[in-house]
Amino acid sequence: MKRTITTLVAASALVLFSTLASAQSYVRYSQDGGTISWGELRDDGIHQLVDAPYINAEHTDTIVPRDSVKLEAPVDPQLVFMTAFNFRSHITGEPAEYPGLFIVPASSIVGPEDPIVRPADSTNLHYEAEMAIVVGKRAENVAVEDAHEYIFGVTGGNDVSERNWQGSDIQWVRAKGSRGFNAVGPVLVKGADYKNIQITGRLNGEQRQGENSSDLIFGMEEMLSYISTYFTLEAGDMIWSGTMGSTRAMEPGDVYEVELSGIGILRNTVVQGK
Numbered sequence: 001m002k003r004t005i006t007t008l009v010a011a012s013a014l015v016l017f018s019t020l021a022s023a024q025s026y027v028r029y030s031q032d033g034g035t036i037s038w039g040e041l042r043d044d045g046i047h048q049l050v051d052a053p054y055i056n057a058e059h060t061d062t063i064v065p066r067d068s069v070k071l072e073a074p075v076d077p078q079l080v081f082m083t084a085f086n087f088r089s090h091i092t093g094e095p096a097e098y099p100g101l102f103i104v105p106a107s108s109i110v111g112p113e114d115p116i117v118r119p120a121d122s123t124n125l126h127y128e129a130e131m132a133i134v135v136g137k138r139a140e141n142v143a144v145e146d147a148h149e150y151i152f153g154v155t156g157g158n159d160v161s162e163r164n165w166q167g168s169d170i171q172w173v174r175a176k177g178s179r180g181f182n183a184v185g186p187v188l189v190k191g192a193d194y195k196n197i198q199i200t201g202r203l204n205g206e207q208r209q210g211e212n213s214s215d216l217i218f219g220m221e222e223m224l225s226y227i228s229t230y231f232t233l234e235a236g237d238m239i240w241s242g243t244m245g246s247t248r249a250m251e252p253g254d255v256y257e258v259e260l261s262g263i264g265i266l267r268n269t270v271v272q273g274k
Helices: 005-016 144-150 163-168 173-177 220-230
Strands: 024-030 036-042 045-049 059-064 070-072 080-084 100-104 116-118 129-135 151-159 182-190 198-203 206-212 238-240 255-260 264-272
Touching: 024 045, 080 220, 100 173, 129 198, 129 220, 129 255, 144 151, 144 220, 151 220, 151 255, 151 264, 163 173, 182 264, 220 238
Parallel strands: 080 238, 116 264
Antiparallel strands: 024 036, 024 070, 024 182, 036 045, 045 059, 080 100, 129 151, 129 238, 151 182, 198 206, 198 255, 255 264
């Protein structure tokens, strides 16, 4: 049975602003549909930043109440790299020698509480709970042992996937990167231990996925090193972990939550597109 929206919102309010003592939490937000700004989340509100925290974390003189803003996706990437088959629970047989890598358009990203729109011709739209890292500075040919220096922070993601398109299309761009498919949030946390984060996915309040980032076949430092061998990563770019276990189709009205320990709960509702 679905939990009520009131219960969901109340629960998320408690988790959303709960942060690790040694970590810093950043958000992107808008007020009344206006300009989008970056801010650092603190106990007394959101302290506005001059720019994205990985570019310029200097504060302005502005502090806004948490409840006066709409949280946007806490990322602004040029490149979004995703990983396929990176948990043993999501594959059959032995893992591949190299990471399964693909790119989706940055325009596919939506934020916390934004709707996930099921396209009119979609019939098999699945959830995928994941962890994502955000790059902190330009990275080229980075050694694995140095990769931690290039990882700015961690956030949650739902890599929404149209399984029928994924099986029939030559490439996964439509199935994985259609407009609004990739929900991200609720916050970007600097200082989180991305090697030990519990990733939980819940469909209408019922747990469907759950595993730890320590179970990744290719860890995030390995992923950054591998990607930077072939591509130039810039500050703000994203690398997703890949998902775990098995998934199932979502229907309009369904609510999917992705919770990362120490990060918060990302929640989105599926709506039917025209």
